[in-house]
Structures are given as structure tokens and as C-alpha cells.
Amino acid sequence: MTKDMKTTTLCYHCGETCEDTLISIQDKHFCCQGCKTVYEILNKVELCDYYAISQNPGLSRKTIIRPDKFAFLDDEQLKAKLIGYADTTQSHVTFYLPQMHCSSCIWLLEHLARLDKAILRSQVNFLKKEVLVVFDPAHTSLRKVTELLASIGYEPHFSLHSMSGKKIKTYDKSRIYKIGITGFCFGNIMMLSFPEYFSLGSAEDKGLLKLFSYMNLLLSLPVFFYGASGFFSSAWKSIRQRSLNIDAPIALAVLITFVRSVYEILSGSGAGYLDSMTGIVFFMLIGRFFQDKTYNTLSFNRDYTSYFPLSVTLVTEQGQERSIPVSNLEKGMRIKVRNGEIIPADCILFYGKARIDYSFVSGEALPVERSVGEIIYAGGRQSGSALEMEVVKEVSQSYLTQLWNNDAFQRKEEKGTSYIHTISRYFTLVLFTVAAITAAYWYVKDVSRLWNAVTSILIVACPCALLLSATFTNGNMLRVLQKFGFYARNAGVIEQISGIDTVVFDKTGTITQQGHTTIQYEGGMLSTEAQQLIRSLASQSAHPLSKAVLQVLPVSPLLPVKEFKEQPGFGTEGRIGDHRVAIGSAAYMQMEKKTRETGSSVYIKIGGNIAGKFVVSTAYRKGLPGLLTRLKKQYLLSLLSGDNDSEREKLKDLFNAQLLFDQSPQDKLEYILRLQEQGYKVMMVGDGLNDAGALQQSNTGIAVCDDINNFSPACDVIMKASAFSYFDLLLKYCKRNRIIINTSFVISILYNITGLYFAVQGQLQPVIAAILMPVSSVSIVLFTTGMSSFFAIPLKTAGRKNKTDNGKLI
Amino acid sequence: MSVIILLISASLLIATGFLLAFIWSVKTNQYEDDYTPAVRILFENDVKQSTEPDTNEKTK
Numbered sequence: 001m002t003k004d005m006k007t008t009t010l011c012y013h014c015g016e017t018c019e020d021t022l023i024s025i026q027d028k029h030f031c032c033q034g035c036k037t038v039y040e041i042l043n044k045v046e047l048c049d050y051y052a053i054s055q056n057p058g059l060s061r062k063t064i065i066r067p068d069k070f071a072f073l074d075d076e077q078l079k080a081k082l083i084g085y086a087d088t089t090q091s092h093v094t095f096y097l098p099q100m101h102c103s104s105c106i107w108l109l110e111h112l113a114r115l116d117k118a119i120l121r122s123q124v125n126f127l128k129k130e131v132l133v134v135f136d137p138a139h140t141s142l143r144k145v146t147e148l149l150a151s152i153g154y155e156p157h158f159s160l161h162s163m164s165g166k167k168i169k170t171y172d173k174s175r176i177y178k179i180g181i182t183g184f185c186f187g188n189i190m191m192l193s194f195p196e197y198f199s200l201g202s203a204e205d206k207g208l209l210k211l212f213s214y215m216n217l218l219l220s221l222p223v224f225f226y227g228a229s230g231f232f233s234s235a236w237k238s239i240r241q242r243s244l245n246i247d248a249p250i251a252l253a254v255l256i257t258f259v260r261s262v263y264e265i266l267s268g269s270g271a272g273y274l275d276s277m278t279g280i281v282f283f284m285l286i287g288r289f290f291q292d293k294t295y296n297t298l299s300f301n302r303d304y305t306s307y308f309p310l311s312v313t314l315v316t317e318q319g320q321e322r323s324i325p326v327s328n329l330e331k332g333m334r335i336k337v338r339n340g341e342i343i344p345a346d347c348i349l350f351y352g353k354a355r356i357d358y359s360f361v362s363g364e365a366l367p368v369e370r371s372v373g374e375i376i377y378a379g380g381r382q383s384g385s386a387l388e389m390e391v392v393k394e395v396s397q398s399y400l401t402q403l404w405n406n407d408a409f410q411r412k413e414e415k416g417t418s419y420i421h422t423i424s425r426y427f428t429l430v431l432f433t434v435a436a437i438t439a440a441y442w443y444v445k446d447v448s449r450l451w452n453a454v455t456s457i458l459i460v461a462c463p464c465a466l467l468l469s470a471t472f473t474n475g476n477m478l479r480v481l482q483k484f485g486f487y488a489r490n491a492g493v494i495e496q497i498s499g500i501d502t503v504v505f506d507k508t509g510t511i512t513q514q515g516h517t518t519i520q521y522e523g524g525m526l527s528t529e530a531q532q533l534i535r536s537l538a539s540q541s542a543h544p545l546s547k548a549v550l551q552v553l554p555v556s557p558l559l560p561v562k563e564f565k566e567q568p569g570f571g572t573e574g575r576i577g578d579h580r581v582a583i584g585s586a587a588y589m590q591m592e593k594k595t596r597e598t599g600s601s602v603y604i605k606i607g608g609n610i611a612g613k614f615v616v617s618t619a620y621r622k623g624l625p626g627l628l629t630r631l632k633k634q635y636l637l638s639l640l641s642g643d644n645d646s647e648r649e650k651l652k653d654l655f656n657a658q659l660l661f662d663q664s665p666q667d668k669l670e671y672i673l674r675l676q677e678q679g680y681k682v683m684m685v686g687d688g689l690n691d692a693g694a695l696q697q698s699n700t701g702i703a704v705c706d707d708i709n710n711f712s713p714a715c716d717v718i719m720k721a722s723a724f725s726y727f728d729l730l731l732k733y734c735k736r737n738r739i740i741i742n743t744s745f746v747i748s749i750l751y752n753i754t755g756l757y758f759a760v761q762g763q764l765q766p767v768i769a770a771i772l773m774p775v776s777s778v779s780i781v782l783f784t785t786g787m788s789s790f791f792a793i794p795l796k797t798a799g800r801k802n803k804t805d806n807g808k809l810i
Numbered sequence: 811m812s813v814i815i816l817l818i819s820a821s822l823l824i825a826t827g828f829l830l831a832f833i834w835s836v837k838t839n840q841y842e843d844d845y846t847p848a849v850r851i852l853f854e855n856d857v858k859q860s861t862e863p864d865t866n867e868k869t870k
Contacts, residue, residue: 049853053853103849103852106846106849106850106860107853110853123847124846124850125842125843126843126846126849127843127844127845127846128843173836173837173841176834176836176841177836180829180832180833180836181829181833184825184826184828184829184832187825188822188825192818208814208815212813212818215818215822482840649834
């Protein structure tokens, strides 16, 4: 790899490139004042080990947090909901800090006590990205602790969800207990059964064997009554609903095995099959645990309430500002919305220049400008100066909320039945037929062997091998997919993906990268001098487009600008030396807009002439053309965009498929519905609230997120944006699921036939049962995990390539 | 023969001990976070700070 020849200075705190070397302390450079401040705070209390543990561990502090942002934490009601435990000497609060990313973070967050004496203790749970802070309420407050965290770059994330007071269930302890206890019993029963397997022991050892079988019986009780209780209750529930779920045959097998074993042991006629029974339960429990491992920090069923801010700034009649919870917002209230904040309700603009980014709500790529007196719909994000507005509709009645509460947008319950479910139903049917035939046969031939033969069949042919293959394949696949930034809601999603034949993409935020732009210059050549002039002028303006232009021009000393004039949102001009320079939109230059342009243009005027223009357009995600070419071969593609069709030509070449623009959320949903009515199995790939309905309606909804901890609409899969370039491989991998399960199913059928061969004759030897059971289970487990890891090899290569391309892990 | 009985009961006793240890470990939330403690143990103990907070203390 060639090394970048240009020497760049990296910020000592956050590792971002420093634009200049002005902000520094001794030999340490910082990209912004914020980073420097954090360094100073940490340096003062000798916490600089923070920088020794990982390189540039800090978080960029370029966005400044306004001082009263956390004022709402003084509200008693809110406080009571957030504080987990409190007495007069200490309060316990758990903060969710999605920014946590390295061991330096852990170190710093566990040394909070040194930053503030009133903090007694802090403990990190890295996997959940939580920190538990114990503080002394007499000397500090929840707000102060929050502000301290924010000041060192870890701004806690509060949502209405965490306010509801409900603790999210993290993991099921009883499950782990069950596995532990069942494993213990299983191991010991196996050991005690060994003499039986090899028919060891002479006549005088009979007493010993009897003792062993009684011990087995004792050991099997916790398994039967505790370990397997989940299967019984689930099976019972399904029978009461007059359907057979997958647990029913298992519960039956376990029950019959247990009853027969108890009978054999108590009557002294045999040693029973308790080893098989406990083994089945043990492997099944592990399989379930493996498959249902949920992601602690992800939420797949978020609704709009977690998108909205917690509190809003209310402007009282006396002109004072006060924070109130968003739920208390009423019609007629005056609120203030600052730069970067989300508009919580439909409002009329009173004061300020609104430049609202609706990309998440409607899919429009460029911010919308609104002037005083106009209605602003909830959900947009203001960029620019602070706004004052009056609420015209309460939060629950705003356009956005209504959209959400539309029936079509509600999650349909289970999307189709599992494929395994169907197979297992047939399996059960066949099994009962075989059992019935055998019973009939022995009834005629030799009634004494009927009981023995029928129970053996049910014991041997329990569908556990089939179930094991499904649970272990799915479990392992979920883990592999998760490693590559593809977080499926549950195992059923993998199965759904294998049936997909149509993929529908959203544009803004999905195939384009929010906040990233590409800039192209069109027009006459710019001399070095001209470039310097433009740079000098653009550096005076805070407009995002000026900043974008600034980035593409080579670094040169800035010249003083005289007679500087700026018309916010349109353009800016000034005199530099002898030159009059202006940059701005076509309207600012008093030019007529020719045609619809792709992206937005910044025109350059030097002297009296237009020299050229910079075209700023949103950047497509890396690897998009390649991805689409590969996907096209297997899937029907289409694109739905809430944005205008200015990029139609560009996208037409890429997609070579149906492109629809100016689509409302409802349009998107209906489009998916139409495809489904034509018999297609549709996958929707989207990102924002405007895709929420389509994501719900589709057979599989995938939300693409730059940061998986950010808000994403309800969906089946949350995919990291970094995984986008090898999305096709992920889909391919999911398709392997069925192959693996089918193959291992065939293997387990072979085992079953072998077992049944002995069982129908009514002469199943304990030793054969004992060997068959663990061998079949273990080989199925090995086979499925091995195969699913094997099929992940192309993914690994792609992932590695992606990582080196990006330079660093995202 | 009595040797076997002694052996079996001894082995069962030891195994039960481990089972209890396992149950205890689940009960004290040791499976809640299996990443942070591994990192935490590698941090240098500070000499300057004499009263290092006990990070191993469990939360009730």
C-alpha cells in the first residue's frame, strides 16, 4: 500500500485530521477546541492514561452541546424514572452511552470518581454500552453528572423508551440454570450408564447395577421437571390452540422416554433410556440458547416516540425559556428549536430562518427552506439558527405520528410459517403412521412386544435431530452475520431471506451516504490564484456548501476579504485585493436556472464573469455499482425515492430497473403490496421513517444505519452501512441456510432409519440407543456449525477487503 | 465393590460442588458482561491514588 505522502496531523484526542496546527498544547495537536478542552480536563486530574491505552481514543467534540441542553433532568418526574435506586447518601443511575468503543473508554468511565468527588463509583458494561454511576445526591445531581459525561465526549442517550420505566429484559437467567443443571445430570447419567452399555458386571454385581439405575432416576428428575419444563408448557399451549408446534413431538418423546424408563427401572426389567432423554433435553436447550441469543443493545421494534427528543424548550409569555417533557407539549405553546434539533410537533414558524432536513422522514436529500408564517411538519431536523414557533397540533396528532399510526404501518404478526415447521409436521405425521403400523403388526403377532416396540419408535425417531440442525445452523449463521454487521431480528428472518426474489431500494440514506457529498467542478480552468481567492471567500461563510467547496480546494494561505457580504442560504461576496469575488447559487448570481440540475450548484464569479460552478451531490455508498451488477443477476431490482428525479439519469445506468421518484411513504407501501400481489417475495432496503411502512409490508425489511445504535425504523434486520458493499454475499449466505438444513436433515433421517430398523422389531438394545443418540446429535451439531462457517469464507474475504479499503473498522 | 460406591459418591460430590459454583456464578451476574472484566483487569493500578475504588464489587 502506498502511504499518503502529505503529512497530516491527527488530533491527539479523537484522531481526526487537523486542518491546521493552531490548536495545540506542547507537542499535542487538536482538531478543535472541544477536543482540547477534554484533554485539559483529563490532564488536570491526571487521567491521561486514557491516551496510553488506545490510540486517539477520544470522540470528536466539534458539535458543541449547548449549556441548558440537560435542564430537563432537573424535572423530578423524569429524575424518578431514570434513577434506579436512591437513598440519602447515594443514587444509582445507569446511562446508555452509545459512543463507547474501546478499552480507553472503559478506563476513563470507571475513573469518573476522579473528575468529580461526588461520584462514588462507576462501572461499565461494555457489551450493553452502559455505565452505572453511583453518586452522592447531596453534592451533585443527575444533571451535573450527565453534563460531566457530555463534557468529556460521552453524551448519554435518553429516549422516551428508557423513560417508560420498564427495564428491558436482558437475558434469561433461568435458561442458563437449565443448561447447567441438565448438563450436570446428563454427564453423570452417561457415566453411570456405562456398565450397562457394555453389559459389564457379572451376576454378583446386579445390586450395583440396580443402584446405578436408581441414581440415574434420581438425577433425571431435575431434567424432566425443570430442564424440560419449557418444552412441555410450549407444547401444551399449542395443543390448547389446536395446532401442533415443533415442541409437541419433542415433549411427547421426552415424556414417553421418561415414563418407560421409570417403569423399567422400578419393575427391574431394564435400565431405561434416561441417558437419551437427558441428552435430548440438554442439546435442545443449548440449541435454543444458541439460536435465540438476542442483541442487548439493538431494538427492532422502535416506534416514532423513540425518534422524538425527550424535552423541548418552551418560551413563556415573559420570554423566559424552560425545558418541558415533549409529552406535555400542548397546542398554542411557543417553543424554540435550535440547530440540530428535531421538530417535535407540527408548528407555525414565528421567527428565524428554517432550513429543515427531512431526509429521514420524507427521503428528500436536500434541506427544505421555510420562511416565517409557514407550517413546519414534525420530524425534520433544523440546521442553522434557532427557530421560534408555535405548536398547532399536539405530538400525538401531528402528520408524522398519524402516518405511523396508519393501520398499514403496524407490524403484521409472524410473516409466514417457518419452513422447519412444515417439515416437522410431515415428520410427525410419518412417525405416527409408522408407530401405528408397528402397533397393528405386533397386536396381531405378539401383544407382549407391542408396548416395547411403539415406545422405542417414539424415542428413537424424535425430531430432535431435525430441530437441532435448524437451531444450530440458524444460531451459527446469526453469529456469523452479526460479525459482518448484519443483525437479524431472529432466526426466522434468515429463512425468509432465502425465499426473496425482489429487492427494492430506497435512495436517500440507503444507497446514498447521508452527510457525504461528492463535488465536481464544471467550467473553465481555475488558476492557482483563482483557487486561493475562492478559498479565502468560502472560508468566511458557515454555509455547508461553502464548507464543501473549501474541502476540495488545495490548502493555501487565506487572504483578507474586504466588503464582505453574505446573504444566508444564497451566496456570499467580497473584495480580495483587486478582485471582486462572489460564490453562490444561480439565483444569487441572477442567472436563470437552465434545467433541473443534479445536486446543488455553487457558481463562482470572479471579476464580472462566471468562471464555473461546483456541483455538490450526495455520494453513493461505496461499491454500489458492483453490488447492483451482482444483484441484478439474481433479483428483480427497483428503486423508490421520496426525492425528486434529478438523479434519474445517473441511477438509470446503475439500476437498469424500475425507478420511481417523489414517492410518499404510502406510495412506497402500496408499491410493495402490488409486487406481493403479483406473487413476488419482496425485500425492502431502507433507512428512514419514510420507509417504515414499506419495511413493515415487505417480506423482509432491512434498515441500513451508519450507526446501529441510532434510531432506525421497525424492521427485520438492521444492517451496518459498512456492510453495504457486500450485501449480495450476505443474501447468498442466508440462502445457504436451506441447503445446510436439508442436508443435515437427510443425515438425521439416516440415523432415524437405522434406529427404527431395530425399534420396529422391538429389539432396540440400550447400547445401540445410547450410542445412536449422542452420535447423531453431536454429528449434526458439528456438521451444521462446520458448514455454516465454511460458507462464510467468501464473506470473510469481502469483509477483510472492505476493512482495508476503509482504513479502519467502522 | 464398596470401592466403586465410594468412588461414585466422591465423584458425584465433587461434580455437585461444581454445579453449585456454576449456579452461584450465574446468580451473582457474572454472565451479564463477559467482556469488560477482561479488559478491566489489565488496567494498571494507580500508585498516586491510594484509595482505588473496588471495581470488582458487585451491584445489588
